[in-house]
Amino acid sequence: MAKQITPEVGRAHWAKTRNLMFTTLGVWAFFSFFIHFFAIPMNALVLFGFPLGYYMAAQGSLIIFVLLIFWFCSKQNQIDEEFGVAED
Amino acid sequence: MAASMKGDFVDNLGKVYGIYVGGFAGFVVLMMIFTALGVPDRVILWAYMGATIGIYAFIGIMSRTSAVSEYYVAGRRVPAIYNGMATGADWMSGASFVGMAGTLFVLGYDGLAFVLGWTGGYVLVAVLLAPYLRKFGAYTVPDFLGTRYGGNTARFVGILVLFACSFTYVTAQIYASGIIASQFLGIDFNYAVFAGLAGILVCSMLGGMRAVTWTQVAQYIVLIVAYLLPAIWMSTVRTGVPIPQLMYGTVLSDIGAYEQLLGVAQSHVAPFTNMSPMDYFFLIFCLMVGTASLPHILMRFFTTPTVREARKSVGWSLFFIFLLYFTAPAYAAFSKYNLMDLFVNSPDYLLPYTAIPAWMIEWGAIQGHQLVTICGIKAESVMAIQAACEAKGHVGGFPYGELRLNNDMIVLSTPSIAGMPIWVVGLVGAGGFAAALSTADGLLLAIANALSHDIYYKMINPQADTKTRLTIAKVLLVIVAVAAALLAQTKPSDILSMVAWAFSIAGAGLFAPLVMGVWWSRTTNAGAISGMIAGFGVTMVYLLGSKYGLFIGEPWGEGAWFGVKSISSGIFGIPVAFAVTYVVSLMTPEPSEEMQEFVNNLRMPSGGTMIEQTA
Numbered sequence: 001m002a003k004q005i006t007p008e009v010g011r012a013h014w015a016k017t018r019n020l021m022f023t024t025l026g027v028w029a030f031f032s033f034f035i036h037f038f039a040i041p042m043n044a045l046v047l048f049g050f051p052l053g054y055y056m057a058a059q060g061s062l063i064i065f066v067l068l069i070f071w072f073c074s075k076q077n078q079i080d081e082e083f084g085v086a087e088d
Numbered sequence: 089m090a091a092s093m094k095g096d097f098v099d100n101l102g103k104v105y106g107i108y109v110g111g112f113a114g115f116v117v118l119m120m121i122f123t124a125l126g127v128p129d130r131v132i133l134w135a136y137m138g139a140t141i142g143i144y145a146f147i148g149i150m151s152r153t154s155a156v157s158e159y160y161v162a163g164r165r166v167p168a169i170y171n172g173m174a175t176g177a178d179w180m181s182g183a184s185f186v187g188m189a190g191t192l193f194v195l196g197y198d199g200l201a202f203v204l205g206w207t208g209g210y211v212l213v214a215v216l217l218a219p220y221l222r223k224f225g226a227y228t229v230p231d232f233l234g235t236r237y238g239g240n241t242a243r244f245v246g247i248l249v250l251f252a253c254s255f256t257y258v259t260a261q262i263y264a265s266g267i268i269a270s271q272f273l274g275i276d277f278n279y280a281v282f283a284g285l286a287g288i289l290v291c292s293m294l295g296g297m298r299a300v301t302w303t304q305v306a307q308y309i310v311l312i313v314a315y316l317l318p319a320i321w322m323s324t325v326r327t328g329v330p331i332p333q334l335m336y337g338t339v340l341s342d343i344g345a346y347e348q349l350l351g352v353a354q355s356h357v358a359p360f361t362n363m364s365p366m367d368y369f370f371l372i373f374c375l376m377v378g379t380a381s382l383p384h385i386l387m388r389f390f391t392t393p394t395v396r397e398a399r400k401s402v403g404w405s406l407f408f409i410f411l412l413y414f415t416a417p418a419y420a421a422f423s424k425y426n427l428m429d430l431f432v433n434s435p436d437y438l439l440p441y442t443a444i445p446a447w448m449i450e451w452g453a454i455q456g457h458q459l460v461t462i463c464g465i466k467a468e469s470v471m472a473i474q475a476a477c478e479a480k481g482h483v484g485g486f487p488y489g490e491l492r493l494n495n496d497m498i499v500l501s502t503p504s505i506a507g508m509p510i511w512v513v514g515l516v517g518a519g520g521f522a523a524a525l526s527t528a529d530g531l532l533l534a535i536a537n538a539l540s541h542d543i544y545y546k547m548i549n550p551q552a553d554t555k556t557r558l559t560i561a562k563v564l565l566v567i568v569a570v571a572a573a574l575l576a577q578t579k580p581s582d583i584l585s586m587v588a589w590a591f592s593i594a595g596a597g598l599f600a601p602l603v604m605g606v607w608w609s610r611t612t613n614a615g616a617i618s619g620m621i622a623g624f625g626v627t628m629v630y631l632l633g634s635k636y637g638l639f640i641g642e643p644w645g646e647g648a649w650f651g652v653k654s655i656s657s658g659i660f661g662i663p664v665a666f667a668v669t670y671v672v673s674l675m676t677p678e679p680s681e682e683m684q685e686f687v688n689n690l691r692m693p694s695g696g697t698m699i700e701q702t703a
Contacts (some may be wrong), residue, residue: 003383005239005694010688010691010692013692015689017691019452021215022536023215024211024215025211025212025215028208028212028215031208032208032372033369033373034202035371036204036359036368039197039359039360040359040360043357043358043359046141046341048334048337048338049336049337049340049341050341051357053357053359054197054200054340054359055337057197057200057204058200058203058417059417061204061208061459062208062410062413063371063414064205065211065410066208066403066410068211069211069214069399069402069403069406070400070403071401072211072399072471073403075398076219076399077122077396080396080693080694083254084694085692085693085694086396086693086694087394087395087396087693087694088694
């Protein structure tokens with residue numbers, strides 16, 4: 001190992017990582033569960049033939065999941081680089 | 089020779105798979121020409137099966153290896169995007185390919201619980217587990233548990249859970265590959281199972297994870313093309329635009345209008361008509377957590393070169409899975425519309441007995457399965473159908489409501505229902521076969537590696553040399569595969585219906601110890617072991633009790649506890665595992681300094697893998 005990581009740096013890195021985890025899982029929970037609680041009222045709105053409630057479960061949430069993971073990756077990389085714990 | 093070969097291969101992945109895609113496209117064009125020339129259908133179907141198995145075998149043999157790290161984790165040299173494709177094939181089973189659109193066809197909105205559940209779990213994998221398991225550097229999931237939780241007890245409980253969720257699953261994949269092979273090759277199921285088995289073993293036996301990885305990439309390409317093509321075809325025919333995922337909105341509206349005409353009470357897009365909201369959300373939860381706990385999926389993320397790539401490859405995995413899962417609802421809608429259209433265009437909305445399409449009888453007459461049901465009977469002949477329907481008072485024809493299609497036949501039969509030529513039918517068969525084979529390979533490796541690496545090498549004979557370890561690994565792989573094939577051959581309906589349980593079992597037994605092992609350094613050995621046993625135990629008691637009763641007395645039936653369906657039984661086990669792990673950890677002394685340091689190190693991407701694997 002090239003450099004030693006002090007416990008303080010380690011703790012600060014982990015605190016930020018943990019916050020990012022909670023944010024990401026918050027978005028995940030919103031689009032996995034919460035939004036679909038309103039599937040019936042949302043279905044009243046029809047766009048291009050898709051009732052909105054149906055669309056969100058069939059496509060909308062899925063697109064969010066894919067984008068969410070890539071967003072999470074770039075954020076986590078920023079955190080790792082900020083604290084100098086990223087891989088070379 | 090072997091070393092320079094593999095270096096060249098990983099460096100030239102783009103070129104290699106470019107040639108492969110070109111070759112595959114050329115083969116499909118050749119089949120189109122054969123179709124136009126009037127080559128017999130049977131020849132075209134055999135050509136599809138033969139050519140695809142041939143190419144998988146070629147990749148499998150080229151990737152043979154005698155290095156332990158190549159065998160277990162493909163040398164950790166798989167780039168994120170290729171690992172994403174391999175995970176896609178690993179994940180999408182015969183059931184996803186064959187059954188998903190059918191489930192959506194039958195259940196409408198409520199079937200979307202599977203679409204959501206089987207995609208959203210990857211967010212959990214990316215955030216909570218994959219980077220840390222990669223950093224740790226294990227060969228198997230029980231390997232992580234054994235190291236984090238102080239030895240063989242945790243390792244062994246992990247193997248038990250792994251076995252419980254993976255073995256029924258692999259049996260179902262071999263069964264599915266046998267069904268597809270027997271359907272398309274026209275051979276007896278008993279032999280077709282062994283055709284499937286041969287297809288599975290050529291991919292995995294000689295090269296372990298390395299061979300499975302590169303064949304899974306090839307299989308992903310076949311299965312996604314086979315899935316998208318019929319959907320694009322139907323969309324183009326119906327709307328003139330070849331993007332089914334955008335265009336099926338108009339078809340959903342048309343289905344709504346047809347439902348009115350045909351007197352179908354249950355709307356395709358209305359939520360919570362087949363499942364209560366509770367069933368729906370519990371199912372999503374269990375499928376998601378289960379996804380994030382299945383060992384054959386988690387071990388795919390051990391193969392990337394870095395922690396950063398492991399994270400990114402979860403994103404790519406979900407992207408490649410998404411391509412199929414966001415097409416499935418479109419597939420279902422177009423198929424349903426086509427079928428309803430048949431009735432709407434018949435006099436009085438009754439399909440005349442004289443106009444029953446050939447595919448209904450062809451699929452209906454298949455021995456041993458009831459795929460098409462009309463007026464309550466197996467659709468074997470027009471006469472039988474007419475007799476049954478007339479007995480119900482339908483004169484001249486039968487209504488839409490009297491037709492029932494099995495979920496599993498929708499995808500495989502849609503090309504013939506929609507009048508697509510035989511080269512498309514063959515392609516879809518090859519896609520379903522690829523989906524079943526690739527998942528079976530992943531599962532088989534997960535089971536055999538746990539037996540060879542964790543039980544044999546770590547628990548029985550730590551002195552074993554490289555050669556012995558790999559020989560044992562390969563022998564165990566064949567034994568597990570043959571055992572699963574023999575079981576599949578008996579068509580064990582109980583086993584097959586248990587596959588849906590795999591997600592709850594994996595979630596309840598493995599999710600808590602894996603997540604808490606990383607995210608809570610206070611988790612103790614005793615805490616994790618008792619949490620695993622409690623979570624796994626509660627779920628198994630509920631599952632077995634619901635289906636068989638416990639030792640004494642009658643089966644409890646579905647929904648014995650608070651009306652929860654057995655498929656969602658993880659809803660009990662998952663929280664119990666977390667709670668027991670937490671409480672027992674607090675009651676037992678803190679983990680050692682070294683272990684806390686170990687966990688801190690686990691959380692830092694830098695510094696290379698943590699355990700040095702020998703050889």
